Amino acid sequence: MQATPVNPHSSPLVRVALLAYTFLIVYASWYPFSDWHTIGLSPLAYFSEALPRYWTFFDVSINVLGYIPFGILLMLACYPWLPRRWAALLCMLAGSLVSGTMEAVQTYLPSRVPSILDFITNCSGLFIGILMGCVLTPWLLQKDLLRQIRVRWFVPSMSNGLIIVALWPLAQIYPQGYMFGLGQLVPVLSNWLNIYLGIPIDLGSFIRQGAQLSIEQYWLSETIITCCGLIGAVLLFLCLLQPKAPKARLVTLLIFICLGVKSLALALLFKPEHAYSWFSPGAQAGLLVGCLMLYGLAFTPARVQRHLAIFMLTISLLVINFVPGNPYFTDTLSTWVQGKFLNFNGAAQFLAILWPWLAIWFLLHYQPAKSTNPA
Known part of the structure; x- marks a missing residue:
């Protein structure tokens, strides 16, 4: 990907949407937030475990699809402040950290099971979302289409x-x-x-x-x-x-x-x-x-x-x-x-x-x- 000039403008709507979507990821990953306790394992122990023997296409596809919008929103939020290639790298690191943290904390929840497969599928969806964001950011931000739509269609502070x-x-x-x-x-x-x-x-x-x-x-x-x-x-x-x-x-x-x-x-x-x-x-x-x-x-x-x-x-x-x-x-x-x-x-x-x-x-x-x- 070729570096492009940094656009100093970013959309507040994107930042609010990113915050709301991050909240939904946290809620869905740690629900039901009860019976917290330690079982003597490191929260990062799931990295060393083998892939689960039994899994379904439904569960894998949900994990991938759930992180695609997260990757897109991360890219749209970061790109105005960094060249595209560095924004993509930062988004991949930040998104992987979020996914890894979601799985690590599940170690202390008896109703949840951390899984390296979940981490891999989440990061796959994140990567797809970032690639889509790389395509969308010049179209939405550099051409200022988001701002044009916001001004023409929506009232201020909406x-x-x-x-x-x-x-x-x-x-x-x-x-x-x-x-x-x-x-x-x-x-x-x-x-x-x-x-x-x-x-x-x-x-x-x-x-x-x-x-x-x-x-x-x-x-x-x-x-x-x-x-x-x-x-x-x-x-x-x-x-x-x-x-x-x-x-x-x-x-x-x-x-x-x-x-x-x-x-x-x-x-x-x-x-x-x-x-x-x-x-x-x-x-x-x-x-x-x-x-x-x-x-x-x-x-x-x-x-x-x-x-x-x-x-x-x-x-x-x-x-x-x-x-x-x-x-x-x-x-x-x-x-x-x-x-x-x-x-x-x-x-x-x-x-x-x-x-x-x-x-x-x-x-x-x-x-x-x-x-x-x-x-």
Whole structure:
């Protein structure tokens, strides 16, 4: 690779995305963060072990694919400060150190097993990502395309909000009883009270006073949850867009990415025939009503969109934490072979619970900036 002049400008969005992705790697690698203890082995002992005899293509591919975005983000973050060849070398060393540390710390976690194969596959994905980053950096940074897109399409100081929007499709990975039913905290609190405090209580039943729903009421609940969750997430995204941005295309792309991630996750976690099990009558109605409402709300001022996003996400949170669990979903969940994604279940569930609360917190503190787009 030939050295190129250093570009003094770097994207704050890339740095924020790198920080968020590093956090997800740490969370996925060290989950469940419990029962820490030493077994008398060096944390680097896994380097001297032989390759495991039994492994699956699925596990190897996940490790490789998981580190490709990490390599790309590292390269995009480092390249503006160093020539490309030195940036690539620094990224490889830093990424390998991160991967090695993730494996080494697993020595002290009884539920995790450090593996030289995991380290090799992680570094392979990192290397692929760095090579892709070497190709992308001149195109994105030297030609200043990232800045041009940011100025033309997005309002100033939108980085944190855009990260939250980008996490919305990822929050759909963990199976939910209702479409876009994120933030279901009551069952988790009940489980914690039972395990850690020895209090056998079902907070959901206590809140509902034992009330049960008919199948029509389940569909209505899912319609409300789907509609409000969709509108809240999309309005958050619209708050970050300039008036002249291609809003319809960007919103459509975001929704299709979200539904695609949901379908792919269901196909991998359960069976391929479950890929579109989310397309229930309640979800269909919620998507239709939500899209029709968004058609009109897309033209409202950013301040109104922000308040409506908070309102819709709050309604979704109230309903999802009040209604009982979906019996169809509970039956489907019993077929989930969790071992395939054991390393990622905790991170996925954490994100699914946290996302709407994080979005509301952002919206409460976010003040829409005036457009900087030239007329």
